[in-house]
Amino acid sequence: MESVSRDLDMPDDSNPLRRLSLEQLRRRTSMKWRTYPHDVLPLWVAEMDVPLAEPVAEAITDAVALGDTGYPAGTAYAEALAEFAHKWWGWGGLAVGRTAIVPDVMLGIVEMLKLVSSPGDPVIVNCPVYPPFYQFVGNLDRPVVEAPLGPDLRIEFAALENAFRSAGRGSARGAALGAARGANRPVYLLCSPHNPTGTVHTAAELTRIAHLAREYGVRVVVDEIHAPIVAAGASFVPFLSVPGAENGLSLMSASKAWNLAGLKAALAIAGPEAADDLARIPEEVSHGPSHVGVIAHTAALRDGGDWLDALLRGLDDNRRLLASLLAEHLPSIGYAPAQGTFLAWLDCRDLGLGSDPAEAFLKRGRVALSSGRAFGTGGEGFVRLNLAASPEVITEAVRRMASAVV
Numbered sequence: 001m002e003s004v005s006r007d008l009d010m011p012d013d014s015n016p017l018r019r020l021s022l023e024q025l026r027r028r029t030s031m032k033w034r035t036y037p038h039d040v041l042p043l044w045v046a047e048m049d050v051p052l053a054e055p056v057a058e059a060i061t062d063a064v065a066l067g068d069t070g071y072p073a074g075t076a077y078a079e080a081l082a083e084f085a086h087k088w089w090g091w092g093g094l095a096v097g098r099t100a101i102v103p104d105v106m107l108g109i110v111e112m113l114k115l116v117s118s119p120g121d122p123v124i125v126n127c128p129v130y131p132p133f134y135q136f137v138g139n140l141d142r143p144v145v146e147a148p149l150g151p152d153l154r155i156e157f158a159a160l161e162n163a164f165r166s167a168g169r170g171s172a173r174g175a176a177l178g179a180a181r182g183a184n185r186p187v188y189l190l191c192s193p194h195n196p197t198g199t200v201h202t203a204a205e206l207t208r209i210a211h212l213a214r215e216y217g218v219r220v221v222v223d224e225i226h227a228p229i230v231a232a233g234a235s236f237v238p239f240l241s242v243p244g245a246e247n248g249l250s251l252m253s254a255s256k257a258w259n260l261a262g263l264k265a266a267l268a269i270a271g272p273e274a275a276d277d278l279a280r281i282p283e284e285v286s287h288g289p290s291h292v293g294v295i296a297h298t299a300a301l302r303d304g305g306d307w308l309d310a311l312l313r314g315l316d317d318n319r320r321l322l323a324s325l326l327a328e329h330l331p332s333i334g335y336a337p338a339q340g341t342f343l344a345w346l347d348c349r350d351l352g353l354g355s356d357p358a359e360a361f362l363k364r365g366r367v368a369l370s371s372g373r374a375f376g377t378g379g380e381g382f383v384r385l386n387l388a389a390s391p392e393v394i395t396e397a398v399r400r401m402a403s404a405v406v
Helices: 002-008 054-066 076-089 105-116 132-139 157-167 172-181 203-215 272-279 283-287 291-303 305-329 357-365 391-404
Strands: 099-102 123-125 144-146 187-191 219-223 249-252 266-270 343-347 382-386
Touching: 054 291, 076 099, 076 266, 076 291, 076 305, 099 105, 099 283, 105 132, 105 187, 105 219, 105 249, 105 266, 105 272, 123 132, 123 157, 132 144, 132 187, 144 157, 157 203, 187 203, 203 219, 249 272, 266 272, 305 343, 305 391, 357 382, 357 391
Parallel strands: 123 144, 123 187, 187 219, 219 249
Antiparallel strands: 099 266, 249 266, 343 382
């Protein structure tokens, strides 16, 4: 890695992914850089190799200088997100009065599931999917029902409807009867954009989801944490903006797009018909987010647009670079550049590395990737690679992966 370090010592200020040297990154003490030994190149967990956006750093510095480190208050975060949603997605329907601050997206999902379901009620997911969906849902004593994605990594509606039918109450009339009796309250936990595949759902797909959910009496809770991160030519559509989604609940945060996972803060957003549900969230949940985190996320959404634009351009370049490198060095890996997220989902089943190729890449190549097995049905033989790194690091990672294939 010495050659990579030397290259990275020459930062490119126009691209946040090229502004930090490998030596600087290795001084970090977060999960990405402390889980594996020093000789391992980490491209696994969803942390980005970027400095803080300048407006975010300034807002945090100002807060610390003032000693403004108490409890969060007010609606500035929600107001900033509403402004961002209108500017970036053309969505003017994010009502600040139908939001609630939560510690982070996954803990927010937990709170939403508590509001609209009970222990024993099924939660439907599209596998392969973000591993904490299984972990957090299981810890809530809700069984997970899988509705696998199709071969094109998009929603497979026949599978989804089957899952709704088996988990739900069979029909709209049955749903009404079940609701009146307080019976089975199924939930569909949607990931949008989808992690790990990077699929960006279309307005037509989301509308179809909303209508199916109503037909079968299924409530929709959607994780939209990667919403700002889309490739050129793709468009993110908020679930709550489509017809039929008025009783949905969404979780959003600036954490992925501006690398703020360590500054805890997220927002739960209710559609008009779900406002009463969200109003029942316990008041103490609002004590969980970090006040400094709220300040940072608000600054990112209000003033971090130029930085985000530069990041998105860098990620577009990295998607093209990875496709080129794999075609040259590992052509047996299946990869289609995703429309969203900064993640790459790689089909390694033809490499002869078994059901968990991430293990071989780590042991033989000293590069850490996320094992596809953790993402549920359909994940075996796959790995997830984090593209939010410099081109030089990605190039070195592919070189190491190729060396692991014997």
